[in-house]
Amino acid sequence: MPSILEFSYMQIPLVDLKQQYQDLKEEILSSLSELMESSSFVKGPKVDEFEKAFAHYHGVSECIGVNSGTDALFLILKALDVHPGDEIITVPFTFFATAEAVVNAGGKVVFCDVDPERYTLDPSQLENLITPRTVGILPVHLYGMPADMDPMMKIAEKHHLWVVEDACQAHGALYKGKKVGTFGTASAFSFYPSKNLGAYGDGGAVLTNDKKLSEKIRKLQDHGQLKRYHSEVIGYNSRLDAMQAAVLKIKLQRLDEWNDKRRKAASFYTEKLTGVKQVKAPKRFSDSKEVFHLYVIQTERRDELAHYLEKKGVSTGIHYGIPLHHQPPFKNSKIHSFPVSEMLSQKVLSLPFFPEITEDQISYVTEEIKEFFS
Ligand SMILES: Cc1ncc(COP(=O)(O)O)c(C=O)c1O
Incomplete structure (x- = not known):
């Protein structure tokens, strides 16, 4: 697999709907x-x-x-x-x-x-x-x-x-x-x-x-x-x-084929991120065949990483940064603590993801992530 130096600058959107069309x-x-x-x-x-x-x-x-x-x-x-x-x-x-x-x-x-x-x-x-x-x-x-x-x-x-x-x-x-x-x-x-x-x-x-x-x-x-x-x-x-x-x-008619591609791309992302201890890749479960609507990692330095990737041409998203009990319409509901939702809202980052994403694009994103943490 080529090193980061072999990739020229890439612009990678969070989602690309043009290819499918x-x-x-x-x-x-x-x-x-x-x-x-x-x-x-x-x-x-x-x-x-x-x-x-x-x-x-x-x-x-x-x-x-x-x-x-x-x-x-x-x-x-x-x-x-x-x-x-x-x-x-x-x-x-x-x-x-x-x-x-x-x-x-x-x-x-x-x-x-x-x-x-x-x-x-x-x-x-x-x-x-x-x-x-x-x-x-x-x-x-x-x-x-x-x-x-x-x-x-x-x-x-x-x-x-x-x-x-x-x-x-x-x-x-x-x-x-x-x-x-x-x-x-x-x-x-x-x-x-x-x-x-x-x-x-x-x-x-x-x-x-x-x-x-x-x-x-x-x-x-x-x-x-x-x-x-x-x-x-x-x-x-x-x-x-x-x-x-x-x-x-x-x-x-193409949904299953696209979902297969999503699972394959997710596996490739996870493989490329293996060993990056600051990043937690999505866990997979033997009871489920998930369809990766998004590929979401967790990291402590989420906002810094998102900012760094943006500068490198990589768009990311946060799904979701404010748990609903902190949104104004639900703030008055009986206050409970939802520690997992709160933790996730601070750490999740969605990486570029769509069925047609290429291995080169994923490699570019993951190499930039490694570069950020190095
Ligand atoms: C989990 C979830 N529920 C509900 C909706 C609402 O769907 P729509 O945008 O089609 O109204 C969405 C769409 O983003 C969603 O992701």
Whole structure:
């Protein structure tokens, strides 16, 4: 492998979506052109086809395309009839939308800290947080790593709680051979462009095997109607755009291949970082086939390293620098300490990562990291 001196300066973005588009350009433009000719811009065959394909990919019966991952979470919670004061347990170490959806649906957020290795909800802390007001658990499969579902599902069953999975970062990930998004009552996916399955704008989906729940969500997402101009309840306008559905249908066929590439690139990163004692690479678990939405390291000198890499042309990200219990809207919630989330928020750094990232690019990044610590 070439040394740092053999690499000329490289500019490496955190995420590069351009290469993927070049690969799929003809197919996508042809599908979009067909859609334009048909003028079926809202709902219609492209949305139906994608919903069927996404449900089939997961082996579930129902998929409802919606406007975003945030809406997917919100609409599930609305359809589950969350009442004011109902407590929903989720993590403080996630994107804001997870907890935001709970509040918007009328629920009360109760935070549970995350596991220090998995970065997902720590089931060993769950039972202490359950009260007579608890109605459900909302785990997040963060960075593409499945949450530890078996102990969580057992606790949920014991206490008669529903589980809604936030799978917005984990399209195609497997826990004990089963796809995430198929464990709970329902699950939410985001198709934000940089996701493992990303649209060319906003998009999201709900998965469930519960026909009644699915019907409720279908009504809520479309002005309370299942039949046009027959509104049975007060709803919203949150439909998956037909253009996004057309793009997603094409991209879904490549998802497993891209996830394989992500796992391979992650292995290469970890191999290159072996021996750099100031850096902790993501741990892998034999019970899971994770999909590396992000490749996230931990390091004490996170901000200095990020600044150094930026100067060397390497873009990085912090997912997430402020745990949710420190964000103003949640500051007044009963103060608990979430030491793992707090520690992670100080140390995590996302390195450039996308399926098409090359070994040369990874080598450049890791050599610069070694240089920084030398
Ligand atoms: C964990 C998590 N939950 C929810 C969302 C919300 O998805 P969207 O941006 O599609 O609304 C995201 C998206 O970034 C996410 O990463």
